[in-house]
Amino acid sequence: MTTRRTGWIVGALAVALVLSMLAPGAVLVLAVPVAVVGSILTRRRPRGHEDRDVAERLLAAAATLTGERTSSDGEQVDWGAALRAELATITVPRERRRFAVGAAVALLGRPHSRRSFVVAAGVAVAFGAGVLGVSRAGLGDDGLGSVTMLLPPVMLFAVGYLCARSTRSLRFGLETGVVAAVTTLGAVAVVYGVEAARWYHLAPDVSVLDGDHVAFASTRAAVLGAVHPVILLVHLVFWSPWPVLGAWAGREHRRPATG
Amino acid sequence: MRRSRKPTPQTIAVVLALADNPSGWSHGYELCRQLGLKAGTVYPILMRLAERGQVETAWETDPPSGRPARHLYRLAGEGTRFAEELRAAAAAELPHASRSGGVIRPALGEPF
Numbered sequence: 001m002t003t004r005r006t007g008w009i010v011g012a013l014a015v016a017l018v019l020s021m022l023a024p025g026a027v028l029v030l031a032v033p034v035a036v037v038g039s040i041l042t043r044r045r046p047r048g049h050e051d052r053d054v055a056e057r058l059l060a061a062a063a064t065l066t067g068e069r070t071s072s073d074g075e076q077v078d079w080g081a082a083l084r085a086e087l088a089t090i091t092v093p094r095e096r097r098r099f100a101v102g103a104a105v106a107l108l109g110r111p112h113s114r115r116s117f118v119v120a121a122g123v124a125v126a127f128g129a130g131v132l133g134v135s136r137a138g139l140g141d142d143g144l145g146s147v148t149m150l151l152p153p154v155m156l157f158a159v160g161y162l163c164a165r166s167t168r169s170l171r172f173g174l175e176t177g178v179v180a181a182v183t184t185l186g187a188v189a190v191v192y193g194v195e196a197a198r199w200y201h202l203a204p205d206v207s208v209l210d211g212d213h214v215a216f217a218s219t220r221a222a223v224l225g226a227v228h229p230v231i232l233l234v235h236l237v238f239w240s241p242w243p244v245l246g247a248w249a250g251r252e253h254r255r256p257a258t259g
Numbered sequence: 260m261r262r263s264r265k266p267t268p269q270t271i272a273v274v275l276a277l278a279d280n281p282s283g284w285s286h287g288y289e290l291c292r293q294l295g296l297k298a299g300t301v302y303p304i305l306m307r308l309a310e311r312g313q314v315e316t317a318w319e320t321d322p323p324s325g326r327p328a329r330h331l332y333r334l335a336g337e338g339t340r341f342a343e344e345l346r347a348a349a350a351a352e353l354p355h356a357s358r359s360g361g362v363i364r365p366a367l368g369e370p371f
Contacts (some may be wrong), residue, residue: 082330086288102298109303
């Protein structure tokens with residue numbers, strides 16, 4: 001067993017231990033992405049990476065963040081590979097560095113923003129509608145917090161993973177996953193606000209977040225309590241690693257296993 | 260019609276450089292050196308031209324041992340027509356250039 005693999009297992013166990021103290025139900029849900037990422041990242045990697053100079057490392061990093069582009073005839077062009085092959089023909093170190101900087105700029109220069117926003121908006125609308133449905137169906141008597149805290153990590157991991165895997169672009173997975181996290185937070189805030197007002201009229205002393213008894217003075221106070229910036233920030237902090245891990249895992253999953 | 264904006268001098272330079280080599284393939288780094296442009300300028304242009312179908316790309320089929328196959332570029336049919344349009348436009352603006360038979364090159368103003 002490699003040191004790296006051992007590190008992942010210890011890390012996953014530590015996460016599971018902390019989560020088991022905070023929320024036992026979260027262990028299973030959140031340990032799965034950690035296990036997936038760990039198993040992918042601890043696969044054997046090609047030899048020879050240690051011989052790469054700064055230029056090659058820079059270009060390799062930029063190429064990792066980008067995927068293939070489609071030419072007009074539908075052919076997929078791997079520009080990262082094209083630029084790295086070109087770099088391999090340049091022998092003067094200064095020229096290599098200059099070429100690598102320019103090539104990295106070329107690779108990173110054009111975002112996939114429109115597609116990312118479309119996917120992220122779809123994810124946010126679907127999740128918001130789901131949370132609203134849970135609340136209206138009376139399934140959220142214990143508050144909506146457990147749904148909005150625990151499901152998005154899995155969902156955002158899946159978004160990052162699928163986007164990175166389908167396009168072979170870590171960058172697209174990251175962009176889409178992170179934007180999806182932000183738009184989903186917006187959807188959660190809207191649903192919390194709407195449902196806090198509704199719950200206040202049905203049961204004025206029940207928190208929409210966790211179903212606990214909280215004495216709100218008015219509808220406005222109930223809404224502001226539900227969409228308090230600290231609550232939203234905690235959500236975002238809790239969610240934020242998962243789209244990044246998902247995108248990374250999706251990118252790694254497309255690489256052929258070597259060794 | 261995709262070309263809604265006037266091409267930049269750098270785009271014109273890349274297209275004309277590829278047009279000067281109509282039968283063979285060019286390498287990206289060669290174009291950078293030939294035109295005195297940075298890779299960060301030339302490659303986005305090549306990417307855009309390839310996406311528009313004006314440039315066709317291929318991988319070197321028989322690279323020397325010890326280095327990977329390079330990516331090659333040449334004008335496709337639509338790119339050749341684009342180059343002819345650019346030449347005609349440049350000749351109309353600078354009639355003396357075409358009369359002298361010289362190669363028309365835009366002023367790039369960007370040292371390598």
